[in-house]
Amino acid sequence: MQPEHYRSGQNIFKEGEPGNKMYVVKEGEVELSVHGKLAVSIGKGGIFGEMVLIDSKPRSATAIAKTDCDLGPIDEARFLELVHQKPSFALEVMKVLVERLRLMDERT
Amino acid sequence: MQPEHYRSGQNIFKEGEPGNKMYVVKEGEVELSVHGKLAVSIGKGGIFGEMVLIDSKPRSATAIAKTDCDLGPIDEARFLELVHQKPSFALEVMKVLVERLRLMDERT
Numbered sequence: 001m002q003p004e005h006y007r008s009g010q011n012i013f014k015e016g017e018p019g020n021k022m023y024v025v026k027e028g029e030v031e032l033s034v035h036g037k038l039a040v041s042i043g044k045g046g047i048f049g050e051m052v053l054i055d056s057k058p059r060s061a062t063a064i065a066k067t068d069c070d071l072g073p074i075d076e077a078r079f080l081e082l083v084h085q086k087p088s089f090a091l092e093v094m095k096v097l098v099e100r101l102r103l104m105d106e107r108t
Numbered sequence: 109m110q111p112e113h114y115r116s117g118q119n120i121f122k123e124g125e126p127g128n129k130m131y132v133v134k135e136g137e138v139e140l141s142v143h144g145k146l147a148v149s150i151g152k153g154g155i156f157g158e159m160v161l162i163d164s165k166p167r168s169a170t171a172i173a174k175t176d177c178d179l180g181p182i183d184e185a186r187f188l189e190l191v192h193q194k195p196s197f198a199l200e201v202m203k204v205l206v207e208r209l210r211l212m213d214e215r216t
Contacts, residue, residue: 034213054199054206060213083195090191090198097205098162104212105142105168
C-alpha cells in the first residue's frame, strides 16, 4: 500500500471514529492519547491502530503526528495475510498489545 | 498437556509470580483480579494467562477458580507451535488482549 505522509501536529485518526487500517511508523513519531490523556509515543518501527483490525470497533485512541511522519498503512486483507504468512508479525502485534495492557495496569 | 483441575476458590496463579503457561477453560469459571480488583471472569472456551508467554514478565493478574474448573494448560513451545500452525489461534489471542484493553480504557 502507498505510504502516507503527515505533518507535525496533524491528526491521523480520532478516538471513536471507525477505522480500517493500522500503521507502521517508517519515519517520525506518533502520539496516542485516550480520553485526552497521552497514552504512548510510537517511534520508528513501531505499530499502532491495530485494534480496529482485530475487533472492528471504533478507534480507542486519537493519533497525532508528533513530528513529520511517514507511515505504512496495513489494511485488513494485508493484516490477515501477514498473520497467516508471518507468525513473527502476529507475535509482534501481541507484544504491542501486552505492553499497552501492562502500562494500563501500572496506571490503575 | 495434561489437564489441570482446580476446586472452587483455589488459587491458579498470583499477580507478580513468574509463569510459563496459559490456560484454556475447558469447564467452569475463572476470575482474574488486578491490584485486588475483579478485572474479568473467564468461562468455558475462554483463555487467560497468555501475557507471560508473550513478554516473559511476571503475572499481571491473580487467577482464582470461581467454580470447580478443568483447565487445559499451554506452555511456550505449544503456544509458538499454535501461532505458527493456526493463524486463527493467534487472532483469538489478539482478540482477548484487545477486549481487555478496551475494558481498561472504559474504566480509566
